Every structure is written in structure tokens, then in C-alpha cells.
Amino acid sequence: MKELLNVAGVSKHFAMGGLFSRDVVHAVSDVSFALSADTAEIFTIIGESGSGKTTLARMILGLETPNSGAITFDGQEVSDSLSRSQRLAFMKRLQPVFQNPFEAFNPLKQVDGYLRSTAQTLLGVTEPDQIDAAMDSALQKVGLSLREIAGRYAHELSGGQLQRVAIARALIPEPALLIADEPVSMVDASLRMSIVNLLRDLRDTFGVSVIYITHDLATAYYISDRIMIMQQGHVVEMGPAKPILEQPEHPYSQLLKASVLSTENAGQTSLQPADRGIAQAAWEQAGAGHLLEGEGGRWVRR
Numbered sequence: 001m002k003e004l005l006n007v008a009g010v011s012k013h014f015a016m017g018g019l020f021s022r023d024v025v026h027a028v029s030d031v032s033f034a035l036s037a038d039t040a041e042i043f044t045i046i047g048e049s050g051s052g053k054t055t056l057a058r059m060i061l062g063l064e065t066p067n068s069g070a071i072t073f074d075g076q077e078v079s080d081s082l083s084r085s086q087r088l089a090f091m092k093r094l095q096p097v098f099q100n101p102f103e104a105f106n107p108l109k110q111v112d113g114y115l116r117s118t119a120q121t122l123l124g125v126t127e128p129d130q131i132d133a134a135m136d137s138a139l140q141k142v143g144l145s146l147r148e149i150a151g152r153y154a155h156e157l158s159g160g161q162l163q164r165v166a167i168a169r170a171l172i173p174e175p176a177l178l179i180a181d182e183p184v185s186m187v188d189a190s191l192r193m194s195i196v197n198l199l200r201d202l203r204d205t206f207g208v209s210v211i212y213i214t215h216d217l218a219t220a221y222y223i224s225d226r227i228m229i230m231q232q233g234h235v236v237e238m239g240p241a242k243p244i245l246e247q248p249e250h251p252y253s254q255l256l257k258a259s260v261l262s263t264e265n266a267g268q269t270s271l272q273p274a275d276r277g278i279a280q281a282a283w284e285q286a287g288a289g290h291l292l293e294g295e296g297g298r299w300v301r302r
């Protein structure tokens, strides 16, 4: 398999509380997975707040350097010390979509300005017609058009529309991979599925792979090809999405699913305090364990 992305034994810790403190947060511990360059897929990373998802995404984007392990994209090592031209080439192929579109757009700037500067920087186009065409083409892919958003400010758009604009901006260079870090958690519940389905359409229609980061099993179920469940920086279970979501094997995955399904927690997207003790117990009982390969390409920490 020709690899688009390879994450090999990657760990990241942060020193806490000053230079001479020994307190360390193990944000990401020994995570490995790979994405093929031949088939587009949605690879979902699920975990509660603090499980290391964003840290992992930032390392893949070259915004954070692993303490150990290595990440390669298009066969080249990802690092925070790329030259400007290397960095631009990398950003053409790999684009982020962040959690809060209202933070991603300056309220005093018209939103099309962001798309325009992305087209200029990453595509190197300079003619106004070419720039408009690139912007419109990306906006069409997310169900919008340049006419609809030209001259608008972030506060004039809904969270769902603004997240579509953010995704359109990411699509301008026609990247091979999007990393979408909790892209729907700030979007109204009624619009969430439409954004999630948009990611699926991008995969199916334009062959874009997506690393979809979420704490929400329900949306993951609809669109994921593979999932990776993280607890406290470790992968506890990983493999084909449907079988894992239907019959999770790791105690923590089972707990997440039970928590989502119980009517008491309807609408909740994370564990209830009462479940938290159980999660911790599941973790301690399993010890950190080892990620072992089981049937059907499923990996479970035991």
C-alpha cells in the first residue's frame, strides 16, 4: 500500500508547573496508524476531552513535535522546521478544519478575504478571475457559492454556514487529507448531521480523506470507515468502524457506547460523572496493556 500518512509510535508529553518540576502530562502515548494514498477514507479518532486528540492532530500538522516516534506524510517526515516552500507544499496536501469557526474568522474581516488569501498563497493565482473561480469552486463543494458569502462577516452567518466556509477554505488547494478537529461541536445540533454528511460527500465525490476527530459516537457511526478510540493518550481499540461501534471489545469502548445509548444521557456527548469512576477502573484493570491484533483487523488493548 502506498501511504499517504504514517504515524509510527508517536508520543508527546508536556512538562507541567515550571522548569524544575517533574510533573509530566502524557498527552499522547505510542500511537500508530497509517492511511493509504490509494483509497480515500474517513478515519475517526474518538475520545473524551483530554484524551490527546488535539495534540495528535497538531503533531500530524507539524505544529507540535513528538517526543518519540515519527510521522510521515507523502513519504516525507513531518516537522516543525520545514522551509517556507516545503511548508506550502505540505499545506496544499493537508489542511486543518478547527472546532470553532467563530474563532477561525476575525469578526472585523469579510469571510471571503480568507478564501482569497488562501487561493493566493497556496495556489499562487494572481488574476482576480482565477482567484474568484478557485473560491467559487471550493464553495460549491460545500453547497455554497461565492455570491452567497461575498462581503459577509462571520456574525452574519450561522455556525453551520461558517463551518462550511471554513471547510471550503481548506478545500481550495484540493488537499488529499483534511484533519477536522471536532468540526461540529460548536454547530447547532440540527445542522450537525449536514456537516458530517458533507465530509462523507467529500470522500465519495472528490476522493478527499478525512481524519475526523470527535467525542460523538453517533456521528462517527454514520461516516467512519475506521475508528480509533483513545483513553488518556492511549489507543484502546482501533479498526473497522461498524463492528467496533456495534460490538466494542475494550471495557472503555463499551462504556462509551453504553453511555451514549442510555436514555438518561440522551443528547449527552460525553461520559456522566458516575461513569467516570468506572472508566478509570476499566483503565486500571486493563493496566496500560498492549494493543493486540484480533480478528477482522481489529486492535484491542488487553
Ligand SMILES: Nc1ncnc2c1ncn2[C@@H]1O[C@H](COP(=O)(O)OP(=O)(O)O)[C@@H](O)[C@H]1O
Binding pocket: 014, 015, 025, 026, 027, 047, 048, 049, 050, 051, 052, 053, 054, 055, 056
Ligand atoms: N500545550 C500544552 N501544555 C500542557 N499540557 C497540554 C498542552 N496541550 C495539551 N495538554 C494536555 O494534554 C492532554 C491532552 O490534551 P488534548 O490533546 O487537548 O486532548 P483532547 O483534544 O482529546 O481534548 C490534556 O491533559 C491537556 O491538558
Ligand SMILES: [Mg+2]
Binding pocket: 053, 054, 055, 181
Ligand atoms: Mg481537542
